[in-house]
Amino acid sequence: xxxxxxxxxxxxxxxxxxxxxxxxxxxxxxxxxxxxxxxxxxxxxxxxxxxxxxxxxxxxxxxxxxxxxxxxxxxxxxxxxxxxxxxxxxxxxxxxxxxxxxxxxxxxxxxxxxxxxxxxxxxxxxxxxxxxxxxxxxxxxxxxxxxxxxxxxxxxxxxxxxxxxxxxxxxxxxxxxxxxxxxxxxxxxxxxxxxxxxxxxxxxxxxxxxxxxxxxxxxxxxxxxxxxxxxxxxxxxxxxxxxxxxxxxxxxxxxxxxxxxxxxxxxxxxxxxxxxxxxxxxxxxxxxxxxxxxxxxxxxxxxxxxxxxxxxxxxxxxxxxxxxxxxxxxxxxxxx
Numbered sequence: 001x002x003x004x005x006x007x008x009x010x011x012x013x014x015x016x017x018x019x020x021x022x023x024x025x026x027x028x029x030x031x032x033x034x035x036x037x038x039x040x041x042x043x044x045x046x047x048x049x050x051x052x053x054x055x056x057x058x059x060x061x062x063x064x065x066x067x068x069x070x071x072x073x074x075x076x077x078x079x080x081x082x083x084x085x086x087x088x089x090x091x092x093x094x095x096x097x098x099x100x101x102x103x104x105x106x107x108x109x110x111x112x113x114x115x116x117x118x119x120x121x122x123x124x125x126x127x128x129x130x131x132x133x134x135x136x137x138x139x140x141x142x143x144x145x146x147x148x149x150x151x152x153x154x155x156x157x158x159x160x161x162x163x164x165x166x167x168x169x170x171x172x173x174x175x176x177x178x179x180x181x182x183x184x185x186x187x188x189x190x191x192x193x194x195x196x197x198x199x200x201x202x203x204x205x206x207x208x209x210x211x212x213x214x215x216x217x218x219x220x221x222x223x224x225x226x227x228x229x230x231x232x233x234x235x236x237x238x239x240x241x242x243x244x245x246x247x248x249x250x251x252x253x254x255x256x257x258x259x260x261x262x263x264x265x266x267x268x269x270x271x272x273x274x275x276x277x278x279x280x281x282x283x284x285x286x287x288x289x290x291x292x293x294x295x296x297x298x299x300x301x302x303x304x305x306x307x308x309x310x311x312x313x314x315x316x317x318x319x320x321x322x323x324x325x326x327x328x329x330x331x332x333x334x335x336x
Contacts, residue, residue, distance in 0.1 A: 053334055055291070062299075125179075132179040133179050153191070274314070
């Protein structure tokens with residue numbers, strides 16, 4: 001929802017002004033308006049592309065969690081190679097997880113564990129760039145900018161930067177990750193950040209009655225604009241300005257707000273990471289195609305046991321809840 005009533009100086013008795021109207025869609029001083037952004041993204045999108053029904057939730061454990069204490073305990077190996085947190089049996093015969101992942105172990109039959117992935121860039125930035133884009137870039141760790149677009153931006157480019165049915169961004173990020181941007185594809189395919197200025201400006205400061213009545217709101221704004229110049233401004237709105245209104249007033253905006261979720265589901269996911277993964281699931285339901293969630297603090301070096309005991313339970317609860325929730329909702333074939 002778009003906050004076009006913030007910081008107003010002069011209004012009529014209904015609380016709106018022509019200046020308020022002209023601010024509709026503003027993403028911040030000197031930046032594109034929301035209609036401009038929608039227009040630019042539409043121009044960048046290839047014509048005739050169909051809306052896909054599949055999504056990806058990309059959970060990034062910044063710093064690099066230990067391979068052994070998470071998904072490959074190696075408890076039959078010599079003692080110096082075994083998981084220092086032990087292991088826990090899963091629902092899959094012969095497959096175990098690290099000792100802090102008991103909840104994930106209970107839904108392991110709904111997961112796939114790839115233990116063979118590796119790369120040869122030991123730098124945090126460079127390694128992240130490689131995984132996020134599929135390309136090795138040694139310049140990242142020396143202050144260079146990402147040279148390739150992220151997977152999310154590629155999805156946005158191929159599918160279209162906004163879902164034409166719901167208006168939701170195709171690519172959303174929760175927490176910044178090195179090389180999560182569009183690089184040479186251009187800003188039209190950058191991730192939408194719910195914590196950024198664009199999301200903060202999407203707060204419509206009107207009461208619920210007027211919010212639910214879109215026609216009344218548009219009529220009110222049109223009336224205010226005619227008070228200033230009698231120019232029938234609303235009739236001059238192009239399709240992208242109308243789309244901006246639809247996005248602002250759409251119920252799909254509720255996907256960002258967990259107050260619309262069943263409190264029992266929120267509790268099952270847990271706080272912190274759980275809230276972000278639950279939001280990611282809701283965004284995918286609302287039409288997002290690629291959502292990244294950053295959960296750092298995994299560069300543990302010599303404090304693996306203590307670090308896993310601190311970080312492991314939150315990750316365990318949130319991921320297990322997401323996997324089980326998607327399975328119960330029949331989304332496990334639609335959301336990767």
